[in-house]
Each structure stands twice: as C-alpha cells, then as structure tokens.
Amino acid sequence: MFRNNYDNDAVTFSPQGRIFQVEYAQEAVKQGSVVVGLVNKTHAVLVGLKRNAEELSSYQKKLIEIDSHMAIAIAGLASDARVLSNFMKQQSLGSKMTYGRPIPVERVVNQIADRAQTNTQHYGKRPYGVGLLVAGVDDAGPHLFEFQPSGMIQEMVACAIGARSQMARTYLERNLDQFADCSRDQLINHGLRALKETLSQDKELTVDNTSVGVVGLAPEGSKARIESFKLYEGQETLPLLEALERSESSGTMEEESMEVDS
Amino acid sequence: MTSLVDHSARETVGFSFSEATAAGAKQHGFYPYTDNGGSTLGITGSDFAILAGDTRSTSGYNINSRMVPKVFKIGGDEETGEGARIMLSVVGFAADGTALKERLDAMVKMYKYKHGKPMSVAACAQRLSTILYEKRFFPYYVHAILAGLDEEGKGALYSYDPVGSYEREQCRAAGAASSLIMPFLDNQVNFKNQYIPGSGEGHALVARKPEPLPLETVKGLVRDAFTSAVERHIEVGDNLQMLIITKDGIQETFHPLKKD
Amino acid sequence: MDHFPGTWGRPRNDVYGAYDPSYLQSTGPKTHTSSPAVTGTSVVGVVFNGGVVIATDNLASLTPSFLLPLRTASYGSLARFTDTKRLRVFGDQAVVGFGGDVSDMQYIDRLLESIDIRENYSSHGNTLNAKNLHTYLAKVFYKRRSEFNPLWNHVLVAGFDSAGKPFLSSADLLGTTFSAPHLATGFGAHLAVPILRRLFPEERPVEEISQEEAVEALKQCMKVLFYRDARSTDKYSIAVITKDKIDLKEDEQLEKQSWAFAEKIKGYGRQTV
Numbered sequence: 141m142f143r144n145n146y147d148n149d150a151v152t153f154s155p156q157g158r159i160f161q162v163e164y165a166q167e168a169v170k171q172g173s174v175v176v177g178l179v180n181k182t183h184a185v186l187v188g189l190k191r192n193a194e195e196l197s198s199y200q201k202k203l204i205e206i207d208s209h210m211a212i213a214i215a216g217l218a219s220d221a222r223v224l225s226n227f228m229k230q231q232s233l234g235s236k237m238t239y240g241r242p243i244p245v246e247r248v249v250n251q252i253a254d255r256a257q258t259n260t261q262h263y264g265k266r267p268y269g270v271g272l273l274v275a276g277v278d279d280a281g282p283h284l285f286e287f288q289p290s291g292m293i294q295e296m297v298a299c300a301i302g303a304r305s306q307m308a309r310t311y312l313e314r315n316l317d318q319f320a321d322c323s324r325d326q327l328i329n330h331g332l333r334a335l336k337e338t339l340s341q342d343k344e345l346t347v348d349n350t351s352v353g354v355v356g357l358a359p360e361g362s363k364a365r366i367e368s369f370k371l372y373e374g375q376e377t378l379p380l381l382e383a384l385e386r387s388e389s390s391g392t393m394e395e396e397s398m399e400v401d402s
Numbered sequence: 403m404t405s406l407v408d409h410s411a412r413e414t415v416g417f418s419f420s421e422a423t424a425a426g427a428k429q430h431g432f433y434p435y436t437d438n439g440g441s442t443l444g445i446t447g448s449d450f451a452i453l454a455g456d457t458r459s460t461s462g463y464n465i466n467s468r469m470v471p472k473v474f475k476i477g478g479d480e481e482t483g484e485g486a487r488i489m490l491s492v493v494g495f496a497a498d499g500t501a502l503k504e505r506l507d508a509m510v511k512m513y514k515y516k517h518g519k520p521m522s523v524a525a526c527a528q529r530l531s532t533i534l535y536e537k538r539f540f541p542y543y544v545h546a547i548l549a550g551l552d553e554e555g556k557g558a559l560y561s562y563d564p565v566g567s568y569e570r571e572q573c574r575a576a577g578a579a580s581s582l583i584m585p586f587l588d589n590q591v592n593f594k595n596q597y598i599p600g601s602g603e604g605h606a607l608v609a610r611k612p613e614p615l616p617l618e619t620v621k622g623l624v625r626d627a628f629t630s631a632v633e634r635h636i637e638v639g640d641n642l643q644m645l646i647i648t649k650d651g652i653q654e655t656f657h658p659l660k661k662d
Numbered sequence: 663m664d665h666f667p668g669t670w671g672r673p674r675n676d677v678y679g680a681y682d683p684s685y686l687q688s689t690g691p692k693t694h695t696s697s698p699a700v701t702g703t704s705v706v707g708v709v710f711n712g713g714v715v716i717a718t719d720n721l722a723s724l725t726p727s728f729l730l731p732l733r734t735a736s737y738g739s740l741a742r743f744t745d746t747k748r749l750r751v752f753g754d755q756a757v758v759g760f761g762g763d764v765s766d767m768q769y770i771d772r773l774l775e776s777i778d779i780r781e782n783y784s785s786h787g788n789t790l791n792a793k794n795l796h797t798y799l800a801k802v803f804y805k806r807r808s809e810f811n812p813l814w815n816h817v818l819v820a821g822f823d824s825a826g827k828p829f830l831s832s833a834d835l836l837g838t839t840f841s842a843p844h845l846a847t848g849f850g851a852h853l854a855v856p857i858l859r860r861l862f863p864e865e866r867p868v869e870e871i872s873q874e875e876a877v878e879a880l881k882q883c884m885k886v887l888f889y890r891d892a893r894s895t896d897k898y899s900i901a902v903i904t905k906d907k908i909d910l911k912e913d914e915q916l917e918k919q920s921w922a923f924a925e926k927i928k929g930y931g932r933q934t935v
C-alpha cells in the first residue's frame with residue numbers, strides 16, 4: 141500500500157532527507173499535459189497542449205490570463221491551479237488599486253511560492269498538485285518563471301513542464317542562443333516546435349489542442365507601454381500552426397511573413 | 403440674543419481666553435465630504451450613447467485644476483482604456499467618484515475573468531446600484547451616469563442618485579449645472595413643450611413625438627449645453643470631455659471651454 | 663510649594679479657572695482627530711522641462727488644544743518648531759511635500775519608509791514612481807477619512823510617471839486628488855497659484871519652462887507667502903527633481919526681502935488714513 145513509512149504527510153522527512161508527499165505532488169505535474177514557455181528581449185510566450193478526457197468532452201484549459209500583463213500555463217491539477225490563479229488575480233488587482241502599478245512578476249511569483257511552501261510545513265495540509273509557468277512583463281521587461289509544488293521558483297529563459305516535457309526541454313536547450321534576439325513570431329514558432337517535439341507518434345498539433353499566449357513590451361512609439369496578453373485558441377491558432385509547418389518544410393525560421401496580430 | 407458664553411466670567415478674571423475653560427465640551431467636526439463642482443450629461447441615440455463632462459475641479463471658490471476628467475471607461479485596459487464597452491460619469495465629491503469608478507471597474511474585470519465574457523450594460527447598471535446602496539448610511543456623494551450599448555446595440559443610459567436609485571433614460575444631466583442643462587435637454591431631446599404647428603388650439607394641440615436623434619445633432623446639443631452652462635455657473639468650465647460609444651468602440655474627445 | 667504632583671505644570675486654577683477635564687471622560691462616542699495641532703503651511707510645486715521643483719517652508723505652528731475653540735479668532739498660532747523639514751524624498755525619483763498636521767506627516771513618513779524597504783527587497787529595487795506613490799497616498803487618505811479618523815494633511819507629490827513624464831499631483835485629507843502643471847496647498851492656493859498662473863499660463867508649453875525659471879518662480883512664491891502668511895517663516899526647503907537626481911536643499915533663506923510695502927498697507931486695525 142504505502143511506498144514507505146515516511147509519506148503519510150507532507151511535514152515528515154524521510155531518513156534520506158526527502159519529503160515524499162512533495163515529491164508525489166511533483167509527479168502530478170508530470171502527469172499533466174505539457175506546457176512550454178520562453179522569452180526574448182521583448183516578449184514572453186506560453187504554449188500548451190490541451191487534452192480532452194474523452195472524445196466527447198471539451199479540452200482542459202492550459203493558459204489562464206491573470207491580468208493584462210501576466211498569464212500562467214498549468215500542468216497538473218487544474219483545480220489547484222484555479223486557486224492559485226484566483227489568488228494571483230486578487231494580488232494583481234490589489235496592486236493596481238493601491239499603487240496604480242501592474243504587480244511586478246517576481247513579486248506575485250514569490251507570493252505563490254510562499255503559499256506553496258506553507259503547505260509543506262503544516263500538518264494536515266497538502267501541497268499544490270500543479271506546476272506553473274508564469275509569463276509576464278513589468279518595468280524590468282519580459283519574464284518567465286517556473287513554479288513547482290515544493291514552493292520552488294526560478295526565473296527561466298525557456299522552460300517546459302508536464303508529460304514528456306524532457307523532449308521540449310532538449311529542443312529549447314539546443315536552440316537557446318537563438319531566443320534572445322528573435323522576433324515575436326519566431327519566438328512563438330520556437331515554442332510550437334518545442335511543443336511538437338513532445339508529441340507521440342500518432343499525435344499532432346491541431347487548432348483544437350493547441351493554445352498560444354503572448355505578452356510583451358509594445359513596439360517603440362505606440363500609445364501603450366505593453367502589448368497586453370493575447371490568448372490564441374481554436375481557429376486563431378491556425379496561422380501560427382501554418383507558419384510552423386512552413387518553417388519546418390523550408391527547414392529555416394521564417395521571417396515575419398504572416399500577420400498574427402488581430 | 404443670548405450667548406452661550408458667560409461674559410461676566412471674563413470680566414472678573416480679566417483674561418481674554420478664560421472663556422475656553424467655560425466653553426465646556428469641545429465641538430469640532432470633521433466633515434468627510436466636499437463638493438468638487440462640475441457638471442456631466444449623457445444622451446443616447448439608436449446606435450450610440452454620449453457621456454460628457456467638464457474637466458474643472460473646484461474647492462469652494464478655488465480652481466484646483468483645469469484638467470480632471472469626470473467620465474471614465476469601465477472594464478478596459480488601465481493605461482489606454484482599450485476594450486472597454488461601458489462608460490461612467492461621476493460628479494459631486496471627486497474622491498468618492500474615483501473610488502466608485504475603481505470599484506465598478508474591478509467588478510467588471512472580475513466578471514470577465516470569472517465568466518469569460520464581457521458584462522452587459524444592464525447587468526453593470528444593476529451592480530452599480532447595489533454598490534451605491536451598500537453605502538446607504540455613509541453614501542458615495544456622487545451623481546453617477548452609466549452608459550453603453552444594450553444587447554440590441556441601442557444606446558443605453560442609466561442615471562443614479564447617491565444611494566443607488568436608478569432608471570434607464572434617454573438623457574440626463576447631473577452635477578452643479580444640472581438644473582441649467584436638464585430643462586434644455588427635456589426640450590431638445592424629449593421635445594417637451596414642443597407641439598406640431600397648426601395642429602389645433604388648447605387640448606387639441608398635438609405634442610411633437612420624441613424620436614432618437616442622429617449623432618451629429620446630439621454632439622451639437624452637448625456642446626451647446628456646456629457652452630451655456632459655463633456662462634452661468636462658476637464651477638463649470640475649462641474643457642469639455644466627451645466619450646462616444648458606437649459599435650466600433652469608445653471615442654474620446656476634448657474641446658476647450660471658457661476658463662473664467 | 664504645591665505638594666500635589668498631579669497638578670504640577672497645569673494652569674493655575676486661581677488664574678485660569680478650574681481645569682477642564684472633559685477630554686478625559688470616557689463616556690460618549692469614540693472620537694478621532696477632529697482638528698490638527700502642530701501644522702505646516704503651504705506646499706508649492708511647478709513642472710518644468712525635464713522635471714519638477716517643489717518647496718515648503720521649515721515652520722511648524724502650534725495651536726494648543728485649550729485655544730482650539732478660539733481658532734477662528736487671531737489667537738493660537740505659536741511658531742513652535744522653526745526647523746521642521748517638510749519635504750520627503752522617496753526612492754530616487756519622487757518627493758512628497760507635506761502641509762497640515764506634523765505628527766500625521768511623521769506617521770506617513772514611517773509608512774513610506776517601510777514601503778521603500780519592502781520594495782528594495784525585490785531584485786530590481788524600488789520601482790515605485792511618483793505617480794504610484796501618489797495613488798497610494800490618496801488611498802491611505804481616503805481610507806482614513808472613510809473611517810472618520812483622518813490624516814490631517816494636504817500633500818503634493820512630485821517626480822515622474824511610468825512614461826517618464828514629469829508628474830505633479832495633490833492629495834488631501836479627504837482623499838481628493840488633482841493634478842496640474844503647477845499646484846499649491848493651503849495659503850499657497852490663494853497666493854502662489856495666481857503668481858504661477860501668470861508666469862506659466864496654460865498656453866505656454868511645459869517644454870518652454872526652464873529649471874532656473876521654475877526655481878526662481880518658486881522662490882518668489884515663498885517670499886510672497888512669507889510676507890502674507892502669518893504662519894510661515896523665511897527658512898525653506900526646495901527640491902529639484904530631474905531624471906538624473908534629486909537636488910534637495912533644506913536650509914534655504916529667503917533673500918532680498920523688502921518690507922517697504924508694509925508702510926503703504928491701509929485698511930487694517932486702527933489705522934484710518
């Protein structure tokens with residue numbers, strides 16, 4: 141029944157110095173479908189692979205907008221993610237209310253990390269069974285953070301979490317040096333490519349199972365300072381997937397040849 | 403006339419401030435409201451709604467600033483207001499107005515976050531009424547007007563009293579110069595006291611039927627209403643801010659008014 | 663010798679009448695600050711091309727509580743503290759100028775201090791600009807007025823907004839806010855604003871106004887305020903906020919004073935001709 145004697149709660153160390161409940165929570169993240177995030181100098185992109193529990197059901201949402209300057213991608217228990225995203229939304233609205241400032245990404249990520257950590261140190265509590273990629277922009281530019289149930293957070297240049305995400309990470313590592321200076325569209329393309337690497341033989345990216353989200357700094361000279369978070373789902377992802385296909389057949393990253401902004 | 407202060411005490415002691423001790427309990431009030439003047443008005447048409455207000459902010463006879471907008475976009479982007487489909491004007495105590503606007507804005511944004519669709523103007527109107535009534539015994543000291551397009555795409559305008567009574571109307575003026583502007587709107591928008599010439603005498607007179615006015619006519623009425631109000635009311639002036647909502651979104655304009 | 667320590671330091675009953683202990687009574691509703699005690703007077707600020715300049719004098723006047731009922735008369739303005747610094751630097755891009763109650767100013771000062779410390783824990787330092795700060799202060803004022811426990815101040819916040827444009831805005835004890843290219847609180851709203859409106863009329867773009875001109879205008883305002891505001895002094899603080907730095911001077915002295923005009927003033931007191 142039990143894997144060992146030290147996993148009855150999340151507050152007990154094993155003699156090896158491990159907390160099994162937290163590790164199990166991290167397994168829940170690996171069960172979730174994959175999400176990929178990456179940043180360049182101006183934008184942060186999230187892409188996700190949506191799953192439907194059965195043929196007749198709808199697809200589970202992977203990307204949630206927190207505010208116009210920030211969004212999360214989730215892997216693991218969606219209901220736990222909702223609790224976290226509600227909290228982040230509250231904090232973000234609070235910051236806008238009190239200071240008139242969009243909350244700095246690092247600040248809100250630290251806040252959810254503290255909440256997650258509390259769950260690992262109080263008897264009777266359970267760690268969040270979800271991992272997040274948090275993408276957003278603030279005064280210091282675009283950011284991507286990884287969040288794990290243990291309360292661990294890290295700022296990343298590119299990251300993938302969820303089932304078979306190792307394949308995506310391999311792609312990201314291999315192409316890392318191209319990200320920083322690439323264009324917005326190329327960044328989306330890299331994200332989709334990384335996502336595609338994780339697919340099993342019989343699967344492919346479709347308008348139904350792909351979600352793309354972009355947030356970034358607005359181009360010089362525009363009215364607003366930031367390009368608000370834009371979520372592409374359903375038919376909206378078609379031009380992005382077509383661009384992916386074209387770039388694959390030509391073997392190179394194509395320069396901005398398509399209009400993705402709506 | 404009788405005085406509360408015992409003057410004989412002062413005479414015997416011979417100090418001018420002795421009445422301080424005789425005065426008993428101190429009565430010093432903190433009054434949590436002020437009137438920042440200004441005026442607003444809203445008019446609807448068949449496929450648009452206009453909300454307008456002057457941009458003067460006053461305290462007593464002082465002009466605080468010549469550029470304090472009273473009309474806001476609700477539910478849009480913080481910086482640019484982009485994406486908003488509802489407009490709100492508030493006039494009265496400006497700090498309450500700002501607080502009210504921000505609460506409604508947060509409400510509308512939470513609605514969109516929770517339900518994944520924008521709030522209808524009718525739902526927003528009902529919610530605004532509740533927000534105002536929640537503070538029934540310490541009210542937001544403002545006259546609010548809410549405007550947008552209804553489910554059929556027609557111009558919709560709701561006007562409120564400070565504690566949340568509201569109704570949908572064709573037009574409404576609020577604030578310092580409302581008593582100057584409202585009769586003008588009654589006549590020019592709802593055609594009150596206008597009769598069809600030659601239709602008869604006395605009870606046989608046929609009243610002119612009100613009909614939705616075209617946008618350009620309404621813009622003219624708004625400008626006329628404010629230029630006239632500025633002439634006769636000292637708390638109104640500086641600039642005219644106009645927000646116009648059509649199916650294409652909200653357009654904002656500013657026109658100079660007299661600064662005296 | 664009075665052998666009752668409880669009465670030491672209290673006004674003598676035979677001179678001032680019986681001590682009024684009404685304020686010690688615990689019956690009746692709970693009351694908060696219903697009038698300020700030690701107060702600072704005007705704050706004046708002007709936006710110029712590339713920054714903002716803001717000034718206050720260094721005086722804090724005392725209205726003793728036993729004189730409060732007489733405040734409407736000419737009593738009750740003791741120049742209590744003549745070295746009160748009323749400009750407060752926040753981060754490296756914002757200054758707050760305080761008018762009104764000095765103890766409430768010091769309370770707000772502590773609030774700002776703790777925010778500054780908290781902000782500096784984040785990896786990019788304190789990124790709150792003057793506009794953010796003004797929004798925050800207005801919320802604090804509004805919250806306290808809504809609790810009927812006001813912070814008795816009127817402040818100007820000077821600095822830059824998030825787009826890097828010069829920012830000057832006001833907030834008062836009721837939470838009322840407004841912004842303009844030049845602002846003044848208290849007596850300054852009557853005396854300094856007309857001067858500033860003449861020097862910097864609305865038609866004149868901010869880009870045309872130089873730092874020197876703005877500083878000169880403020881000095882002129884401070885002088886007029888000293889001449890005509892009984893609760894002011896000739897020592898003042900002035901801060902020039904530009905993109906590169908905040909230049910804060912807290913021990914300035916009004917120069918070239920001339921009271922010659924005073925002789926010609928007529929129409930007050932017993933003077934009849």
